[in-house]
Amino acid sequence: MSLKVSDLRVYYRTLRGDVRALDGPAFTLADGEIMGLAGESGSGKSTLGKSLIRLDGRMKYVGGAVELDGDEVPVWDDRKMNDFRYKRISLIPQYAMSAMNPTRKIGRMTAELLESRGVRFREVREELNRRIELVGLDVDVLDRYPIELSGGMKQRVVMVLSTLLNPSLLIADEVTSALDVSTQRAVAETLVEFRDRRFVKSMIVVTHDISLVYQIADSIMVMYAGRLAEKAPARTIIEAPRHPYTKMLISALPEVGVKYAEKRLTGIPGSPPGLLDPPKGCRFRARCPLASEECEEQPPFVEVERDHYVACWKAE
Amino acid sequence: MRKYFGRKIFVYALTFFAAVTINWMIPRFMPGDPVQSRLARASLSNPEASQAMRDYYNSVFGLDMPVWQQYLNFWGSLFKGDLGVSIWLFPTPVTEVIMDAVPYSLGLLLPAILLSWVIGNKFGAYAARSKWLDNTVLPVGYVLTATPYMWLALLLAWSLGIVGGFFPSSGAYSFALRPEFSWVFVSSLLEHWFLPFLSLFLVSLGGWAIGMRNMIIYELESEYANYLQALGAPRRLIRRYAFRNAMLPQLTGLAVQLGTVVAGALLTEIVFSYPGLGFLILQAIQNQDFFLLQGVFLFIVAGVLIANFIIDIVYVLVDPRTRIQMQGGAK
Amino acid sequence: MTAAQPLPDPATSPDAPVPALPEAPKREALYFALRNPKLLIGLGIVLAFLVTGILGPFFLSPDPNARIAPPGLPPSGEYWFGTTQFGQDIFTQFVYGIRATFLVGILGGVVAAVIGMAIGFVAGYKGGWVDEILNMITNVVLVLPTLAVLFILVAYMDSRGVMMQSFFIGLTSWPWAARAIRSQALSLSSRDFVDLARLSGVRTWKIIVRDIAPNMSSYLFMTLILLFGGAVLAAAGLDFVGLGPTDGTSLGLMMHQAVKWGALQLGVWWWFVPPGLGITAIVGSLYVMNVGLDEVFNPRLREM
Numbered sequence: 001m002s003l004k005v006s007d008l009r010v011y012y013r014t015l016r017g018d019v020r021a022l023d024g025p026a027f028t029l030a031d032g033e034i035m036g037l038a039g040e041s042g043s044g045k046s047t048l049g050k051s052l053i054r055l056d057g058r059m060k061y062v063g064g065a066v067e068l069d070g071d072e073v074p075v076w077d078d079r080k081m082n083d084f085r086y087k088r089i090s091l092i093p094q095y096a097m098s099a100m101n102p103t104r105k106i107g108r109m110t111a112e113l114l115e116s117r118g119v120r121f122r123e124v125r126e127e128l129n130r131r132i133e134l135v136g137l138d139v140d141v142l143d144r145y146p147i148e149l150s151g152g153m154k155q156r157v158v159m160v161l162s163t164l165l166n167p168s169l170l171i172a173d174e175v176t177s178a179l180d181v182s183t184q185r186a187v188a189e190t191l192v193e194f195r196d197r198r199f200v201k202s203m204i205v206v207t208h209d210i211s212l213v214y215q216i217a218d219s220i221m222v223m224y225a226g227r228l229a230e231k232a233p234a235r236t237i238i239e240a241p242r243h244p245y246t247k248m249l250i251s252a253l254p255e256v257g258v259k260y261a262e263k264r265l266t267g268i269p270g271s272p273p274g275l276l277d278p279p280k281g282c283r284f285r286a287r288c289p290l291a292s293e294e295c296e297e298q299p300p301f302v303e304v305e306r307d308h309y310v311a312c313w314k315a316e
Numbered sequence: 317m318r319k320y321f322g323r324k325i326f327v328y329a330l331t332f333f334a335a336v337t338i339n340w341m342i343p344r345f346m347p348g349d350p351v352q353s354r355l356a357r358a359s360l361s362n363p364e365a366s367q368a369m370r371d372y373y374n375s376v377f378g379l380d381m382p383v384w385q386q387y388l389n390f391w392g393s394l395f396k397g398d399l400g401v402s403i404w405l406f407p408t409p410v411t412e413v414i415m416d417a418v419p420y421s422l423g424l425l426l427p428a429i430l431l432s433w434v435i436g437n438k439f440g441a442y443a444a445r446s447k448w449l450d451n452t453v454l455p456v457g458y459v460l461t462a463t464p465y466m467w468l469a470l471l472l473a474w475s476l477g478i479v480g481g482f483f484p485s486s487g488a489y490s491f492a493l494r495p496e497f498s499w500v501f502v503s504s505l506l507e508h509w510f511l512p513f514l515s516l517f518l519v520s521l522g523g524w525a526i527g528m529r530n531m532i533i534y535e536l537e538s539e540y541a542n543y544l545q546a547l548g549a550p551r552r553l554i555r556r557y558a559f560r561n562a563m564l565p566q567l568t569g570l571a572v573q574l575g576t577v578v579a580g581a582l583l584t585e586i587v588f589s590y591p592g593l594g595f596l597i598l599q600a601i602q603n604q605d606f607f608l609l610q611g612v613f614l615f616i617v618a619g620v621l622i623a624n625f626i627i628d629i630v631y632v633l634v635d636p637r638t639r640i641q642m643q644g645g646a647k
Numbered sequence: 648m649t650a651a652q653p654l655p656d657p658a659t660s661p662d663a664p665v666p667a668l669p670e671a672p673k674r675e676a677l678y679f680a681l682r683n684p685k686l687l688i689g690l691g692i693v694l695a696f697l698v699t700g701i702l703g704p705f706f707l708s709p710d711p712n713a714r715i716a717p718p719g720l721p722p723s724g725e726y727w728f729g730t731t732q733f734g735q736d737i738f739t740q741f742v743y744g745i746r747a748t749f750l751v752g753i754l755g756g757v758v759a760a761v762i763g764m765a766i767g768f769v770a771g772y773k774g775g776w777v778d779e780i781l782n783m784i785t786n787v788v789l790v791l792p793t794l795a796v797l798f799i800l801v802a803y804m805d806s807r808g809v810m811m812q813s814f815f816i817g818l819t820s821w822p823w824a825a826r827a828i829r830s831q832a833l834s835l836s837s838r839d840f841v842d843l844a845r846l847s848g849v850r851t852w853k854i855i856v857r858d859i860a861p862n863m864s865s866y867l868f869m870t871l872i873l874l875f876g877g878a879v880l881a882a883a884g885l886d887f888v889g890l891g892p893t894d895g896t897s898l899g900l901m902m903h904q905a906v907k908w909g910a911l912q913l914g915v916w917w918w919f920v921p922p923g924l925g926i927t928a929i930v931g932s933l934y935v936m937n938v939g940l941d942e943v944f945n946p947r948l949r950e951m
C-alpha cells in the first residue's frame with residue numbers, strides 16, 4: 001500500500017468563514033494503482049490533489065493524516081514537505097501549457113530546478129534524454145524555449161520533468177482537458193506507460209472525463225461536495241455503481257466505456273450544497289431520489305465488497 | 317525581424333512627422349497672429365535682431381507663397397539642419413545654441429534614468445519579499461512619484477545647497493572657471509552636477525520600485541512559479557525567475573516613461589540654473605525666443621524617439637519570446 | 648513630462664497579460680472599502696484638501712495676489728505660511744492654489760479620460776483596421792513627450808486660463824489610458840453577454856455604454872484618478888516654467904514666483920515649500936487611495 005489518507009480535512013479561509021472543500025476523505029492507494037478521481041466541478045478534486053503536495057496560501061490544514069510508503073507526510077508543514085516534493089510526491093499541473101518559465105530554455109530550467117533540489121543534472125541527463133525520446137520528442141527540445149513547442153509537446157515535456165526523480169505518487173490534475181482528442185489519448189497512454197516502467201509507483205488522475213480515465217485507471221473514486229461518495233475498481237464503477245450519485249453520473253454518459261465518449265459530468269438536476277456551511281448528514285440528500293430520514297446522519301465510507309467502498313445508507 | 321522593426325520605425329517616423337507639423341502649424345494658425353506680436357515685442361528690446369528676424373521670417377514663412385509650399389520649405393530647411401536664429405542669443409543659430417546645451421542635459425538624464433531604473437527595480441523586488449518592507453517601500457515610492465520634479469529640486473537645492481552648503485546649487489561649474497580638461501574644472505563640474513542628478517534620480521526611483529513590486533507579485537503568482545513551488549524549488553530560484561521576467565515589462569515601461577523623465581530634467585535644470593535644454597526653454601519663454609523654443613522641442617522629440625528605438629532593440633535582445641516570434645519559430 | 652505617470656503595473660503596462668476583471672459584488676466592496684486603511688487615509692487627505700480649496704477662499708481675501716502685508720515675513724500666528732517678497736499672504740495663495748489644482752486635475756483628467764475611453768473602447772471592441780489605426784494614433788501621441796508638446800502649444804497663447812490649460816493637458820495625456828482600456832475592453836468584448844448583444848443587433852456604442860463600460864467601472868474610476876494626478880503634475884510643470892494661467896494663482900505659479908524672485912537665495916523657504924507639499928500630498932494621497940481601491944475591487948490582492 002503506497003498511499004494512505006485518513007480523515008484529511010483542508011478548508012479554505014475566506015472572510016465569510018471556512019469553505020469545507022475537503023471534509024475528511026479516507027482511502028488508500030495500492031502500489032502501482034492508477035486511480036481516477038471524478039466528480040462535479042467544485043467537489044474538491046483539486047483541493048485533494050493540492051493537499052497532498054502543497055497547500056496554497058488560502059488553504060488551512062484542519063486535521064487528518066497522510067502516509068506514504070509507511071512514512072508520515074507532514075502536509076501541514078510547508079518546510080518539511082519539501083523533502084517529499086518532487087522526490088516522492090510530484091504533480092503534473094493542469095496548466096502544463098504555462099508551467100515552464102517562458103524566458104529560460106527548457107534544459108537550463110530543468111538543470112536549475114534539479115540542482116536546487118540537490119540533484120546533479122549531469123547524473124540524470126542521460127535518463128532525461130531517454131525519457132524525452134520515450135515520449136516521442138527529440139532531445140533538442142531541451143535547447144528550446146517553451147514558446148517554441150506546441151501544447152502537446154509542452155505537456156509531454158512537463159510529464160517527463162515531473163516524474164524524472166521516480167516519485168512514489170504522481171498527481172495529474174486535468175492533464176488532458178486542454179488538449180485535442182487524439183493528444184488526450186496519447187497523454188493518457190503515456191501515463192500508463194510511466195507506471196508500467198515504474199517511473200511512478202501510483203497515480204491520482206483528476207478528471208471530468210470518466211470515459212477517458214476509464215481506459216487507463218485501475219480504480220475510480222467519485223467525490224461529492226468535499227466528501228468521498230464511492231471508490232471501486234474502474235469496471236465496477238462503470239458497470240455496477242452503488243452510490244446514487246455515481247449511478248446518475250454513469251447514466252448521464254451516453255455509452256459508457258465507448259472509446260471517444262466525451263460527455264462531461266453534467267445533466268444531473270439540482271446543484272451541490274454550498275461548502276461554507278454544508279448541511280448535516282449526507283451531502284447528496286437534496287438531490288438524491290432515495291433520500292430518507294436516516295440520511296440525516298452522515299453515512300460512513302465503508303467497504304461493501306472487496307475494494308469497493310461506498311458512503312450511502314442504501315448501498316447494500 | 318524586419319516586420320517588427322519596420323512597424324516601429326513607421327510609428328516613430330509618423331511621430332516625428334506629427335511633431336514637425338505641430339511645430340509648423342502653431343505659429344501660423346494660432347488666433348491673434350502671434351508671430352507679428354512677437355516681432356513687435358522683440359523689436360522694442362533689440363532693434364537690430366528684430367530686423368534680421370523680420371527678414372528671416374519673410375524668407376522661411378514666405379507668407380506670399382501657397383501654404384503647401386511654405387510647409388515644404390519648412391521641411392527643406394529642417395533637413396539642412398537650419399532651425400533659425402536665436403533671438404535671445406542673436407545672431408547664434410538655434411542649432412548651435414542647442415548643441416551647446418545638449419551635453420548637460422544628457423549628462424543629467426542618462427545616469428539618472430539608468431541608475432533609477434536599476435536601483436528602483438532592485439528595491440521593488442526587495443519590497444515584494446516581506447510585508448514589512450512592502451509597507452515602507454510602497455508609501456515612500458508613491459510619495460516620490462507624486463512629487464513634482466521641481467519641488468524636490470528646490471528642497472534639495474535649499475537644504476543641501478544653500479543651508480547645508482555641501483553642494484553648489486546653481487550653474488554647471490564655478491563662475492570663476494573656464495571649461496578645460498583639468499582636475500579643478502572636472503571636480504567643479506561634478507559638484508554642480510550632483511544635486512540636479514540626485515533630485516531627478518529620486519523622483520524616478522519611486523515609480524520603478526512600485527512598478528517592479530507589482531510585476532513581481534504578479535509573476536510570483538504565475539503558473540510556472542506555482543509549479544516550481546510544488547516541486548519544492550527554493551524561493552531563491554523562483555524569485556530569480558520572477559525578477560528576470562518582471563524586468564521585461566519594466567523595460568517597456570522605461571520607454572513609456574522617457575518623456576516624463578525628460579520633462580523632469582527640464583524642470584530640474586531650471587531650478588539649478590543648469591545650462592541644459594530645460595534652461596534654454598525657460599530663457600526662450602522669457603525672451604520670447606520662439607525659434608529656440610521650437611528647436612528645443614524638435615530636439616527633445618527626436619531624442620525621445622531615438623531612445624525608444626534603442627529600447628526596442630534591447631528588448632528584442634533580452635526577451636526570447638519576441639525574438640523567436642520574429643524569427644517565425646513559434647509553433 | 649510630469650503628466651500621467653502611468654505606474655507600470657500588470658494592468659497598465661502594455662505587454663503584461665491582462666487578468667480578467669474580477670468584479671466584487673457591491674456590498675462586499677463596501678465592506679472592504681471601509682476596512683482598507685490605504686483607501687481611508689488617502690481619501691481623508693484628499694477630502695481635507697478639497698474642502699479647504701472649496702470653502703477656504705470664502706474666508707480669505709478675494710484677491711490672492713493682493714499685497715496686504717509686510718514683505719518676506721516668516722510663518723507666524725497672523726500669517727500662517729508667512730508672506731512673499733511682495734507682501735502677499737502665502738496661505739491665501741496656497742488655498743486658492745489648491746482650488747486651481749483640483750480644477751485642473753478634474754478638467755484635465757476628465758478630458759483625457761473621455762478621449763482615452765472613446766479610443767480605447769472602440770479600438771478594443773471593434774478590432775480590425777479600426778483598432779490598427781487607433782493604435783497607431785495612440786502610439787504616436789504616447790511617444791511624444793507631453794510636457795514639451797504643451798510648452799509649444801501654450802507658449803503662443805497670449806492669455807491663458809485654467810480651462811484652456813486643462814483642455815490641452817487632457818488632449819495630450821490620454822494614450823496610456825486608451826491602451827489600458829483597450830486591452831480590458833478586448834477581453835470583455837469576447838464574453839458571452841457581449842456576443843449576445845452583438846448578435847441581437849445592438850449598436851456598437853450602445854453595447855459599449857450599456858454592457859462593457861459598467862463591467863469595468865471600477866477600473867475606469869481608477870484610471871481617472873491616475874489621469875487626475877497626471878494632469879495636476881503637468882499643470883504644475885507648465886506653471887513653473889511661466890506658462891501658467893495669466894490671471895489668479897496656482898501652486899505651480901507660486902513656485903515659479905518663488906524661484907523667479909530668488910526665494911532660494913534669500914532663504915525664504917516658506918514661499919516654495921507649501922505649494923510643492925500641497926501637490927505632493929494631494930497626488931500622493933490619490934495614488935495611495937488608488938492602491939486601496941485596487942485591493943477593494945480586486946479580491947486577489949486582498950490577502951497580500
Ligand SMILES: Nc1ncnc2c1ncn2[C@@H]1O[C@H](COP(=O)(O)OP(=O)(O)OP(=O)(O)O)[C@@H](O)[C@H]1O
Nearest residue numbers: 012014019021040041042043044045046047058275
Ligand atoms: N481559494 C479558494 N477560496 C475559497 N474557496 C475555494 C478556493 N478554491 C476552491 N474553493 C472552493 O473549494 C471547493 C472545491 O474546489 P476544487 O477546486 O477542489 O474543485 P474541483 O473539484 O477541482 O473542481 P473543478 O472540477 O472545477 O476543477 C469549491 O467549492 C470551491 O468553491
Ligand code: SF4
Nearest residue numbers: 282285288295312313
Ligand atoms: S445516504 Fe441517503 S441521501 Fe445520501 S446518497 Fe445514500 S440514499 Fe441518498
Ligand SMILES: [Mg+2]
Nearest residue numbers: 045046047173
Ligand atoms: Mg480542479
